[in-house]
Amino acid sequence: MDHMDRRDFLTTVTVGGAAFSMAGALWPTPILAAPGKPADIGQCKSVKVTCVSEVGWWDTKKLIKGLMAAGGPKKADQWTMPSDLNNGAGSSSLIEVTLLDGKVKRILLDTGWNPAYMAWRYQMTGVDKLLKQNKIDYFIVSHEHLDHFFGLEATLRLNPKVTMVIPETFRPQARQFMAGKSFTKASAVTNVKHQGKLMVMKKSGVHKLFDGAALSVFDIPIILKIRGEQSLYFNVKDKGLVLITGCCHQTILKYADFAQKNIKGGDKMYGLYGGLHIAPFGPLKPPQAAWIRGMAQYKFKKVASNHCTGLPAVAYMKKLGYPVVGGRGMEGSMSKLYVGNSDAVTFG
Ligand SMILES: [Fe+2]
Numbered sequence: 147m148d149h150m151d152r153r154d155f156l157t158t159v160t161v162g163g164a165a166f167s168m169a170g171a172l173w174p175t176p177i178l179a180a181p182g183k184p185a186d187i188g189q190c191k192s193v194k195v196t197c198v199s200e201v202g203w204w205d206t207k208k209l210i211k212g213l214m215a216a217g218g219p220k221k222a223d224q225w226t227m228p229s230d231l232n233n234g235a236g237s238s239s240l241i242e243v244t245l246l247d248g249k250v251k252r253i254l255l256d257t258g259w260n261p262a263y264m265a266w267r268y269q270m271t272g273v274d275k276l277l278k279q280n281k282i283d284y285f286i287v288s289h290e291h292l293d294h295f296f297g298l299e300a301t302l303r304l305n306p307k308v309t310m311v312i313p314e315t316f317r318p319q320a321r322q323f324m325a326g327k328s329f330t331k332a333s334a335v336t337n338v339k340h341q342g343k344l345m346v347m348k349k350s351g352v353h354k355l356f357d358g359a360a361l362s363v364f365d366i367p368i369i370l371k372i373r374g375e376q377s378l379y380f381n382v383k384d385k386g387l388v389l390i391t392g393c394c395h396q397t398i399l400k401y402a403d404f405a406q407k408n409i410k411g412g413d414k415m416y417g418l419y420g421g422l423h424i425a426p427f428g429p430l431k432p433p434q435a436a437w438i439r440g441m442a443q444y445k446f447k448k449v450a451s452n453h454c455t456g457l458p459a460v461a462y463m464k465k466l467g468y469p470v471v472g473g474r475g476m477e478g479s480m481s482k483l484y485v486g487n488s489d490a491v492t493f494g
């Protein structure tokens with residue numbers, strides 16, 4: 147990790163009687179690009195993404211019913227509202243980056259929702275072995291939403307010492323969860339404490355992870371009373387930038403715009419993977435359709451959007467002639483229109 151700045155951060159967060167010390171966490175210093183001079187994150191040879199799981203939940207009607215009973219998406223708090231674990235699946239991706247010298251770095255992005263479901267997904271995609279053999283270099287949590295984070299135990303059971311990367315915007319409850327506290331009403335249960343290195347990413351600038359790979363934190367309020375999402379950038383030599391996201395609550399337009407303005411090589415977009423939170427709960431509405439039309443300006447060569455992008459949104463991308471990557475619609479994924487469970491896409 148470049149630009150590492152180790153601080154003894156001694157703040158202790160206390161919620162509901164339990165305390166979690168952040169002592170020893172690493173707070174890397176971001177690359178702060180000068181105006182008009184985008185950050186140089188280096189280059190890599192290729193990026194392969196395996197969809198461990200893109201199924202956030204099984205039944206949208208049930209999910210919405212639960213949300214409304216808890217006060218609606220803006221008032222409900224995911225850490226205190228009752229949630230039905232049987233309806234939970236989860237989002238998680240394995241990112242394998244080949245560097246220019248041929249070495250491979252591996253990132254696990256997110257840990258899904260239902261730990262039992264995620265244990266199955268890890269088995270089906272070989273992530274279980276990679277975790278056990280310590281071959282995951284970074285376990286990055288894009289944001290603390292239940293479908294990306296409540297399955298934490300599935301990952302930590304296989305490797306409690308894995309290096310975790312979280313955004314500075316994580317709520318105290320999320321940090322307590324990592325320290326082994328369960329939130330039983332919300333069905334967020336864990337029996338394993340994170341014992342490895344913790345990297346907390348600051349809200350500003352671009353964080354370089356290794357040559358050709360970086361992330362940035364978008365400090366925004368998100369439904370279910372959480373804040374902030376971090377999204378990834380990869381600079382593939384001779385191809386361009388690949389953007390990889392969890393839910394993209396900041397919107398695809400803000401995400402791609404940030405990349406263009408702040409990352410060297412951002413004038414040439416190449417690929418896109420992950421959830422875009424466009425139509426996750428139902429039909430495509432006019433403002434969201436406008437976002438999709440707005441994506442045209444970036445001229446992506448490969449678009450692999452799944453998870454909370456929503457099937458109507460992917461169908462519209464296809465209708466507009468975008469280079470949408472399809473899948474096999476198996477192991478829980480409902481359509482061949484997008485990259486689904488156990489499908490993979492290579493950029494480079
Ligand atoms: Fe999600």
Ligand SMILES: [Fe+2]
Pocket residue numbers: 289291393395
């Ligand atoms: Fe989300």
